[in-house]
Amino acid sequence: MKKINIKEKFTKFSDQWSPKVIEEMNDYQFKLVKIENEFTWHVHEDTDETFFVIEGTIGIEFEDKIIELDAGEMIVIPRGMKHKPFAKKEAKIMLVEPKGVINTGHIESELTATKNEWV
Numbered sequence: 001m002k003k004i005n006i007k008e009k010f011t012k013f014s015d016q017w018s019p020k021v022i023e024e025m026n027d028y029q030f031k032l033v034k035i036e037n038e039f040t041w042h043v044h045e046d047t048d049e050t051f052f053v054i055e056g057t058i059g060i061e062f063e064d065k066i067i068e069l070d071a072g073e074m075i076v077i078p079r080g081m082k083h084k085p086f087a088k089k090e091a092k093i094m095l096v097e098p099k100g101v102i103n104t105g106h107i108e109s110e111l112t113a114t115k116n117e118w119v
Contacts, residue, residue: 006032006054010092012119017111019095019103020119027098032119036090042105043082049097050076056091060084 009022009032017039019031035058051060052074059068060075061084069075077083104112 006094009119010034010054016090017103018113018117020117022119024099028096029099029101031095031097032092033095034090034092035085035087038086039084040104040107040109040111041082041084042103042107043080044077044097044101044105045080047098047101048076048079049101050074050095051085052094052096054092054094056087056089058085058087058091058093061086 004022006022009020013020014034016034016036019033021029021031023030032054051058051069053069053071055071057068057070059066060077063082067075099116102112
């Protein structure tokens with residue numbers, strides 16, 4: 001059991017679209033990520049995915065709509081729902097998802113985070 005300072009953890013990395021694990025609970029991981037511009041369309045067939053905005057504003061595009069989230073807001077995206085996150089300016093978010101989830105789903109691209117990096 002340890003206290004984690006999320007703002008301090010964000011100072012430990014500068015790369016974008018590369019989630020960093022800060023803690024685990026049961027089979028879930030809490031990941032911090034900085035995002036800017038557009039990600040790739042993807043889907044997680046086997047799990048829901050939580051986006052919690054810590055700083056900034058993000059959008060998540062779905063096939064039929066766009067949902068914007070500001071700091072302090074979160075959304076749970078149901079498994080099997082195709083989506084594409086984006087941010088016009090750098091934003092800092094926390095993801096909550098099961099261990100082993102690949103950030104780009106089943107699509108491999110230059111944005112695929114292959115390592116399970118901890119900060």
